[in-house]
Amino acid sequence: MRQIRRIxxxxxxxxxxxxxxxxxxxxxxxxxxxxxxxYTDSLLVSVxxxxxxxxxxxxxxxxxxxxxxxxxxxxxxFTEADxxxxxxxxxxxxxxxxxxxxxxxxxxxxxxTKQIAVSPGLYKVxxxxxxxxxxxxEGATEPVEKIIVTETKSSLVAVKKKPVExxxxxxxxxxxxxxxFIRKILKGLLK
Amino acid sequence: MxxxxxxxxxxxxxxxVVLFLxxxxxxxxxxxxxxxAPFRLSSVLDFISPDVWVPDASEFIxxxxxxxxxxxxxxxxxxxxxxxxxxxxxxxxxxESANASFLINEVTEQQYREMLTGYRCLKVVLSCPVPFGxxxxxxxxxxxxxxxxVGTVSALLVSEAAPESIFVEGGGQCWRFISDSEQDxxxxxxxxxVRKDPIYFTAGSMLGNSxxxxxxxxxxxxxxxxxxxxxxxxxxxxxxxTMAESIFGENFDFxxxxxxxxxxxxxxxxxxxxxxxxxxEGSFEYRTGTVEGQDPGFYNxxxxxxxxxxxxxxxGSDRHALGYRLCGARTEGSGRxxxxxxxxxxxxxxxxxxxxxxxxxxxxVCGGEVNYYRRAVVSAAAQQAEEQQTADAANVLAGNCHxxxxxxxxxxxxxxxxEEFAFVANRFRDASAGYIVTEDSLTPAWVITMEGGTKxxxxxxxxxxxxxxxx
Amino acid sequence: xxxxxxxxxxxxxxxxxxxxxxxxxxAQHSREQAQARQATENAYAFLEQAGMQVDAQLPxxxxxxxxxxxxxxxxxxxxxxxxxxxxxxxxxGSGIGYEIAGTGQQAAPTIPAAEALLKLYAQLSAEGSxxxxxxxxxxLVYLLSPDEASYAAQDTASPAWQIRVDGRTYYVDxxxx
Numbered sequence: 054m055r056q057i058r059r060i061x062x063x064x065x066x067x068x069x070x071x072x073x074x075x076x077x078x079x080x081x082x083x084x085x086x087x088x089x090x091x092y093t094d095s096l097l098v099s100v101x102x103x104x105x106x107x108x109x110x111x112x113x114x115x116x117x118x119x120x121x122x123x124x125x126x127x128x129x130x131f132t133e134a135d136x137x138x139x140x141x142x143x144x145x146x147x148x149x150x151x152x153x154x155x156x157x158x159x160x161x162x163x164x165x166t167k168q169i170a171v172s173p174g175l176y177k178v179x180x181x182x183x184x185x186x187x188x189x190x191e192g193a194t195e196p197v198e199k200i201i202v203t204e205t206k207s208s209l210v211a212v213k214k215k216p217v218e219x220x221x222x223x224x225x226x227x228x229x230x231x232x233x234f235i236r237k238i239l240k241g242l243l244k
Numbered sequence: 245m246x247x248x249x250x251x252x253x254x255x256x257x258x259x260x261v262v263l264f265l266x267x268x269x270x271x272x273x274x275x276x277x278x279x280x281a282p283f284r285l286s287s288v289l290d291f292i293s294p295d296v297w298v299p300d301a302s303e304f305i306x307x308x309x310x311x312x313x314x315x316x317x318x319x320x321x322x323x324x325x326x327x328x329x330x331x332x333x334x335x336x337x338x339x340e341s342a343n344a345s346f347l348i349n350e351v352t353e354q355q356y357r358e359m360l361t362g363y364r365c366l367k368v369v370l371s372c373p374v375p376f377g378x379x380x381x382x383x384x385x386x387x388x389x390x391x392x393x394v395g396t397v398s399a400l401l402v403s404e405a406a407p408e409s410i411f412v413e414g415g416g417q418c419w420r421f422i423s424d425s426e427q428d429x430x431x432x433x434x435x436x437x438v439r440k441d442p443i444y445f446t447a448g449s450m451l452g453n454s455x456x457x458x459x460x461x462x463x464x465x466x467x468x469x470x471x472x473x474x475x476x477x478x479x480x481x482x483x484x485x486t487m488a489e490s491i492f493g494e495n496f497d498f499x500x501x502x503x504x505x506x507x508x509x510x511x512x513x514x515x516x517x518x519x520x521x522x523x524x525e526g527s528f529e530y531r532t533g534t535v536e537g538q539d540p541g542f543y544n545x546x547x548x549x550x551x552x553x554x555x556x557x558x559x560g561s562d563r564h565a566l567g568y569r570l571c572g573a574r575t576e577g578s579g580r581x582x583x584x585x586x587x588x589x590x591x592x593x594x595x596x597x598x599x600x601x602x603x604x605x606x607x608x609v610c611g612g613e614v615n616y617y618r619r620a621v622v623s624a625a626a627q628q629a630e631e632q633q634t635a636d637a638a639n640v641l642a643g644n645c646h647x648x649x650x651x652x653x654x655x656x657x658x659x660x661x662x663e664e665f666a667f668v669a670n671r672f673r674d675a676s677a678g679y680i681v682t683e684d685s686l687t688p689a690w691v692i693t694m695e696g697g698t699k700x701x702x703x704x705x706x707x708x709x710x711x712x713x714x715x
Numbered sequence: 716x717x718x719x720x721x722x723x724x725x726x727x728x729x730x731x732x733x734x735x736x737x738x739x740x741x742a743q744h745s746r747e748q749a750q751a752r753q754a755t756e757n758a759y760a761f762l763e764q765a766g767m768q769v770d771a772q773l774p775x776x777x778x779x780x781x782x783x784x785x786x787x788x789x790x791x792x793x794x795x796x797x798x799x800x801x802x803x804x805x806x807x808g809s810g811i812g813y814e815i816a817g818t819g820q821q822a823a824p825t826i827p828a829a830e831a832l833l834k835l836y837a838q839l840s841a842e843g844s845x846x847x848x849x850x851x852x853x854x855l856v857y858l859l860s861p862d863e864a865s866y867a868a869q870d871t872a873s874p875a876w877q878i879r880v881d882g883r884t885y886y887v888d889x890x891x892x
Contacts (some may be wrong), residue, residue: 083452092362093316095443097461099450099638103662160643161661166450166636168461169441223358223405224349224420256722270736438822498782498890499822503869 078204079104080180083163083164085210088136089225090128090214094172100165100180100206107183109202111153115145115175115209117163124146125174128211136175136209145175155183171212275511284703286470297561297581301546302382304570304588305332307369311444311458312437313365315404319444323594329433330368333400334383337410337421341386341533344425348390351411351418357456361446362455364434367401372587373414374398375542382543394419402430421607450638451669459637459675465704467595467688468629472681474526475557475621484509484522487619490556491530527620528557536580537611542573545584549607552614557621568592571603572697576704577610584609592679593626598691598699599681600711624686635707637675640690641668644709648692648700649710671695680710737769751777751827758829762836767845771853771879773828780889782890783857783872788812803884804857804872811861816869825889828853831876834887853880858886 085091100110105208116123123146131139139145156165165180182204187196313319340346347682351359359365380387399413402504407430410421423429442463447455476483488511489496500512511520520530538550553559558703560567588598590604597604601620607689608616641648644663652671674693679686680701688704701710729783746867755773762769783799788811795813797804832853839845858875861867 081452084449091317093318095316097445097449098316099452099454101642124311160639162642162645162665164638164642165637166461166638205497223355223363224409253719253722256719256726258727260722260725263726263733267729267736270733270740273740274736292784497819498823498873500782500871500873501784501869502867504873505868 062199078206079106079182080108082178082180082203082206082208085176085178085208087208088140088210089132089208090136090211090213092132094170094212094214096169096171096176096212098165098167098169098178099176100156100178102156102162102163102165105158107155107157108165109153109155109181109183111179111181112148112150112169113147113179115139115177116148117145125172128173128175128213131175131211131213136211138243140207140209143155147177150176151152173212173214176210176212177207178210179205181205199203221240264620271562296554297409297558297559299566301543301550303566304371304380304546304568305374305543306377306569307368308371309369311365311367311369311401312439313360313403314437314439315362315363315364317445318448319446320438320440320442321439321444321458321460325436326368329366329436330370330400332433333368333402333410335365335386336382336402337400338385338567340410340423340425340427340429341380344423344427345388345541345705346390347422347424348393349420349422350393351420351648355405355456356418357448357454359403361449361695363404364437365403366430366433366437367399367413369399372398372570374573375575376412376414378542382560388597391478399584402433404430404434407431447638447641447672448687449670451641451665453666453669455670455672457673457675459641462636463634464631465634465677465688466628467677467679467704468627469685469687470624470627471684472622472624473688475623476526477623480522480524480526481509483526484528487522487528487556488520492518522715525620528618530556530614530617532613532615535610535613535615537613538580539582540612542575542584545609545612546570546573546586548612549584549586549609549614552617553605553607553619556617557619568605569596573598580611582610583615590621592624592686595626596678596691597624597681597686598621598689598713599711600701602713622681622686632705633675634704635702637690640675640702640707641672641692644700644702645669647709648694652694652696652698657707663706668694669704677704682710694713716818720796747777749831750784750855754827755829758832762832765836765840766851767836767848768843769832771850773832774855775825777821777824778855778878779824779872780855780874781822782874783818784816784869785813785859785872786816786869787861787867788814798891799857799862802855802857802874803877804873805859805877806872807858813859823890825855825874825892826876826887828855830891831887831889832878835878835880835885837883853878856886856891 079102080100081101081103083095083101091135096112098110098112100108112114114128117126125146150169154165154167156163181202183200184203185200188199189196307330309321309323310329311319311321312325321629338558358544360367360618376394376397377387377391379397380391380511394412394414396414397412398415401411401413402409403411406420406422408423408426410423410429412419412421442460444458444460447453447459450459450461461696474480476626488499491512492511494501495513502512503509504510506522509522511522512518516533518530518532521529522528527577550559563626567590569591570586570587571589572585576583576585586607586609587603588605588607589598591597602618604619604621606616606618607614645665645668646661654665672692674691676691678689678691680689680691689701689706689710690704692702694700698713700712702708703710731828731837743753759769780802782825783804785806797813799818804813804815836845839848847872853875856875856877857872858877859872861870876887877890878885878887
């Protein structure tokens with residue numbers, strides 16, 4: 054009996070996972086990349102929609118309580134690990150920036166893009182896939198439309214302002230100081 | 245007696261006049277019999293009449309636009325400042341090459357991405373790729389043998405990531421020219437960085453890949469559709485004759501002329517060694533047989549092409565504003581068989597006019613001689629509408645990825661639209677506005693350029709597919 | 716100034732010039748005619764030596780002719796044989812009717828018949844022996860070889876030497892290209 058129950062449970066789990074594969078995500082947040090650190094004062098929000106669905110995109114400032122006010126989180130020392138830990142930690146309060154925007158995709162692949170002015174802090178971009186369903190409220194004579202959220206994606210990003218001298222060097226010096234010195238001497242002799 | 249004398253004198257006058265005329269006539273007959281052909285203007289056209297305007301090749305090798313990077317992964321694109329930026333950059337390069345020597349390194353993709361997105365930078369994009377060696381010679385930049393690593397140049401840039409360097413882009417690669425003077429070459433140029441709407445981002449950041457081509461976030465335009473007619477519309481037959489006379493010169497009266505049932509006329513010299521086809525729509529196509537000869541180089545070949553066009557259709561009557569832009573230049577073959585193909589787009593109010601058949605003028609040169617010339621120039625006046633939002637460039641790409649994918653010959657077995665989109669997003673190279681010449685009108689369009697040069701046209705405001713070039 | 720004497724001198728000078736130039740022209744013309752005759756004779760002799768018999772009379776006068784523009788009719792319509800001045804018009808291909816639509820503005824000299832014959836000789840001898848072949852006729856015509864695959868409504872006929880050798884007809888471009 055126990056054996057049969059185990060087998061049935063496995064089959065059910067497998068079936069649920071399969072439905073998860075069939076009904077792939079309709080929306081994916083392309084920018085900002087999840088748990089990323091950026092150095093900018095204008096954040097690009099880009100959400101890719103791969104089904105004929107409507108999405109709602111909201112950008113929240115993740116604020117912390119300071120006295121009786123909500124202020125931007127201090128992310129100056131944040132690492133990627135800190136960002137991962139911040140998600141779902143409950144330490145932050147979502148403050149909606151502007152208004153949530155809706156975007157309806159009418160082709161196979163579409164993009165919702167927007168630029169948001171930001172200052173250093175922690176931000177969350179949320180993309181909710183919406184669907185309109187018909188519901189019979191109790192006592193109603195006819196069904197009414199109701200918008201439900203079928204899927205939610207979110208991405209945390211830390212916006213920092215880094216001093217120029219801390220920027221990583223893109224190009225290594227091509228020669229050591231000694232070699233450069235010798236090259237210059239030789240060049241002077243050969244001129 | 246006096247009366248008689250007067251008559252004699254009058255007779256003498258008449259005789260002198262007659263003898264003078266007969267002398268002239270006999271001299272004319274003598275010259276004719278010596279084979280002197282009657283004077284034809286077309287026979288001296290190759291000499292270039294002083295009234296014919298021949299622009300210089302350097303007027304066509306120009307900067308198309310400047311990309312300003314602000315170090316925070318945002319960019320702006322500006323065509324108005326490009327010429328001045330190119331001059332400044334070349335001046336820096338020239339001065340530095342005179343006083344210092346350069347070490348050259350190839351820039352990796354990762355370095356390229358970082359220096360463009362993470363640091364302030366300025367990139368000047370040329371209208372078409374140019375052989376780098378000739379480009380340096382033409383702009384008096386001292387070059388050493390290390391410069392030979394770079395084949396063609398299509399853009400020059402400076403970046404705060406390496407202020408002592410100048411970067412040269414071309415042939416899908418980027419080269420860093422490191423000056424041993426270690427002078428800051430970038431800062432004097434970067435001081436003029438100014439944001440201009442619309443804001444641009446890399447295709448990679450918007451579409452989710454690593455493509456560094458830039459796309460506008462949003463944009464607006466005032467372009468409107470307008471009517472057009474061929475430059476030869478007033479009298480197509482006469483225009484064809486004029487073109488044929490200018491091409492065949494003194495042989496014009498002896499070339500074979502074939503008119504088909506649609507009214508298109510083909511002039512054929514010899515057994516097809518030279519043919520000129522004049523279509524009723526007002527376009528012309530001239531071909532000769534295979535030509536080979538000593539390669540005069542890119543700029544000289546371009547100048548030959550420009551001079552050829554100047555006397556066969558011309559470059560327009562306004563000598564101060566070039567109505568054309570060199571939008572493409574290719575080189576095939578080598579040595580005596582090196583073939584240069586130059587493509588010139590007609591410009592209307594600063595916007596290129598393009599069509600599925602290609603740009604207005606195409607010239608091929610081998611061994612310094614033109615062996616192909618196609619001309620389809622239109623006459624039109626730009627119409628302006630009220631400023632309105634254009635179709636979102638990212639969604640123009642995404643929404644039409646199936647079409648682009650199938651035209652570019654992507655894997656037909658690609659099951660998902662995601663795979664098609666990834667194929668297209670990786671090969672995207674440029675999005676800019678222009679006009680497409682359709683049968684009825686000039687239609688404002690997004691011109692999407694893909695890797696390899698194929699261009700796709702979509703309605704500027706509605707993203708409707710309007711066609712694509714076929715190479 | 717004695718204008719009368721001056722006029723006499725001018726008349727004398729102009730007369731002398733006319734005589735000189737006219738004489739030169741005449742002499743040149745005679746020379747050319749003699750050269751043409753000589754070339755024709757040389758051609759005859761050469762071809763006979765090569766074993767080719769020339770029965771036709773070779774015209775030795777140089778002609779200047781323009782090209783002819785012909786309007787073509789679809790196959791199946793009544794064929795009409797048209798001539799331009801004294802020159803027959805030959806349109807190769809079956810069932811193509813034509814009429815003259817115009818001529819080129821200028822006339823160019825044609826190569827002499829003897830030269831055309833020698834060109835044909837060179838072509839034939841490259842293909843095989845010409846011994847015993849007989850040239851039956853040599854005539855200047857207008858030739859058009861339309862491309863049957865095209866839909867030409869109008870085409871150009873150029874002067875050509877039509878040479879019949881042993882019943883076969885050959886054409887040599889009379890403009891010499």
